[in-house]
Amino acid sequence: MENLDHIDLQILKQLQENSNINTKELASKLFLTVTPVYERIKRLERDGYIMKYVALLDKKKLNLGMTVFCNVRLKEHARNVGSNFVKDIVALPEIIECYNIAGDYDFMLKILVEDMSSYQNFVMNKLSTIENIGNTQSIFVMGEIKHSTALTI
Template identity: 55%
Template sequence: MHQLDQTDTKILHFLQEDATLKTRELAERLHLSYTPVYERVRRLEKEGIIKRYVALVDREKVGRKLMAFCNIALKEHSKSMGETFVKAIIAMPEVMECFNISGDYDFLLKIVVEDMSQYQEFLMQKLGSLDNIGSTHSLFVMGEIKNSTLLEMSEPQK
């Protein structure tokens, strides 16, 4: 993989702030010509450094007012049971993020739903239908202090 330089880092920063920027606009901000900026962006995409472009939706404005984090401990840690759990979680649209973690629990889920009754239904009907869950522990978000998608990168060392 290509080593990121200062220009790559700036491109990534600008695109994280506004993924709708056109190559010409990026080139102007970087004080470079169109072609090298275009080639750099394509390389960053090809190497998987830029994974995809998305629109960030305000969850509350579309009726998803409850966010919860749910810790999951599995009953059994076999490969097949773990794969079955992961496949089921990936298929659940309420689960926005899922992390395999260390400690007392095996997974941490970020769940976004309309309200508490929808969360209860999700917990009982969907999570409750999975055979390998030993225990769950839910935490409810009362307010968001910081929610960022910007991954800061340090300037390359010279």
């Protein structure tokens, strides 16, 4: 972050709030002209500070109202076993996040499904077919208190 000045940080903050803002609007908010703001955005993209632009969707409207965190413990920890597990997990669209964690479990999965019946179907017909899973623990979200995609800058 040592290469970023206060203007770069303001650009990043504004884009986190609304990535759909056009360069003219952004320049106006920063009291700059369009060209330097455009060049700064391109540099931030090129340098990897901005990875991509996305639309955040309403999961409930898409019938994905149930969020489950599933902790997974592997039976063994050989390199090829872990790689195969990761490859299998990445292929499942219901799993929207996967973290390799320390502690009693090896991985934490964030899963979105329609309801409990859908989750049971997912576990029985997809998750249970992945080799080397020794133990799982499902945690069902009752309510979402805070959800943010913005990083503290």
